Amino acid sequence: MIRTPEVTAAKLIYFTESGVDPTIEQARAFMAQNGWIEKGSERFVNPQGFRGVWSDFGKGDDVCRATVIEGAAATHVALTVARVTRSPGLSQPK
Numbered sequence: 209m210i211r212t213p214e215v216t217a218a219k220l221i222y223f224t225e226s227g228v229d230p231t232i233e234q235a236r237a238f239m240a241q242n243g244w245i246e247k248g249s250e251r252f253v254n255p256q257g258f259r260g261v262w263s264d265f266g267k268g269d270d271v272c273r274a275t276v277i278e279g280a281a282a283t284h285v286a287l288t289v290a291r292v293t294r295s296p297g298l299s300q301p302k
């Protein structure tokens with residue numbers, strides 16, 4: 209977890225035996241059940257040749273990126289969550 213005057217962010221990493229597609233679908237369902245809105249998603253292949261997908265979610269001022277990448281022995285899952293702190297003197301983005 210990191211914290212600055214402008215942002216608080218945390219990253220949770222875990223591994224699962226499930227594949228990329230079932231894992232990202234579980235993440236999407238969990239996020240939706242908890243009020244998060246999916247903002248975008250993209251499939252990719254990392255430099256090591258493993259398939260992956262990321263999905264971005266928003267909930268108020270909070271953002272979360274779920275990244276799921278297949279691996280040789282397990283599927284790697286990273287959830288990165290951030291909250292932007294709004295200073296009283298700054299205008300809101302439009």
